[in-house]
Amino acid sequence: MARGEEVDRRIHEAALELLRSRGPAAVTVEAVAAESGVARTTIYRRHRDRDEVLESALKEIAATNLLTPTEDVWADMRQAIELLIATFQQNQGVGVFLGLITGGDPELVELIRAKLLRPRIELGIMRMRAGVATGQIRPDADVETAADLVLGAVAARFAHAGTFPQEWIDSVVDLVRSALEVR
Structure with missing residues (x-):
């Protein structure tokens, strides 16, 4: 798996884990960064905001x-x-x-x-x-x-x-x- 794909996987898994375990309000870029170990700046380079992080993760589930x-x-x-x-x-x-x-x-x-x-x-x-x-x-x-x-x-x-x-x-x-x- 390429490095970019691995980073995306970690971001998605963290967003979904937060959504699953603590509900929608818990999914913030800061919480995803803490959960995934991916820097906030890296998340923001890939996604404009929390909604875009969730949208990307939900697309992965939908697939x-x-x-x-x-x-x-x-x-x-x-x-x-x-x-x-x-x-x-x-x-x-x-x-x-x-x-x-x-x-x-x-x-x-x-x-x-x-x-x-x-x-x-x-x-x-x-x-x-x-x-x-x-x-x-x-x-x-x-x-x-x-x-x-x-x-x-x-x-x-x-x-x-x-x-x-x-x-x-x-x-x-x-x-x-x-x-x-x-x-």
Whole structure:
């Protein structure tokens, strides 16, 4: 790994660790410098401010755990749920989740929505629309709401239980399938 990539990795890891462990307000350039061991001047050469540090780190999260579509929309839904779970369980999701629900910083909330959530939800919606085109999902199905329900189910399960047994994943897919499948 090149030196610049290593520095960026340390900055991103520190920003995400602060976000995860102490919430959005704890992510400052000074705190990232202390956590990462990277000088503030180096961070400022790469990023204009705290928001740019977070945006860069969130882009890195967004590039991981991506859905690989198959011919089976229901298998893809299961995979999407497992990828959402992985994001939460890799601890990065904890801070993102806290950032959204505390809502103390409207710009941070919008950054998380724009860089992390909307692109993933849009991919899920596109995949369900493809399921409509292949006859697996009813043409009149509200796939946007279905995507919200799946994301909400994972977030709620994370919030109250923190565990995701395979039976739970299966039951979410079965429930959504019974609502959307062509009969």
